[in-house]
Amino acid sequence: MSSVTQRQPRTKATSLLSSLLEIVLSIGGYYLLRAFGVGVFWALTAPAVAVAVVAVVVTVRRRRIDLIGLLVLCEIAATITLSLATQNPRIAALREAAYVLIPGVFCLVTLVRRAPLTHASTMSIATFGDPKREQAFEHAWRDVPEYRLWQRLLTASLGLIMIVTSATKAYILLSTPDDRIAHAVDVCNTITLVMIGTLVVTSAALIQRPKKIIERLLEQT
16 A cells, blocks of 8 residues: 555544544633633633644644645634624534534545545554554454445444534524523534443444454465
């Protein structure tokens, strides 16, 4: 496998993980600022600005950007600008729903490409630079229909979990009265943490069969 081919799945996986990390940092920053008496709007907006700065710095240092990274940067810029222009905590809170929606849609988009995101990310993480393991992953994807089925199922499941979560959060935020926005944000943050746990459990469960297929191929080499 060429170095360019190896770098592409690693970049996709890193971008998705970075998006999820930004969600966690935003939630943590929100509650830290609220603990110091900061209002809902600025407690939501200040972490977004910090995340934007970090995202830009990371992108500049990497000297490259992929599709999901570009979408996240555009979403951050658009929502921060809109939030500052309106000074509306509801708009600021909807940024989190967008954060979840983008990687969810990206997962589903990769289903129509050559390989779904979970195959690319698993391959980048689990090969450990071992050529035999890289060849086993390539062989599994190319010649084992069951492996392709499980990887597509895993990618679709993760994407749908994030999209449903995003839609649920958006509905709660849009239907909540202005004087209850702080409570709605708390509910949405709880939903986000539940989503992260669900993603972990789903990944751990659905990756078992592909893992066994890879192990079997390694034993045959």
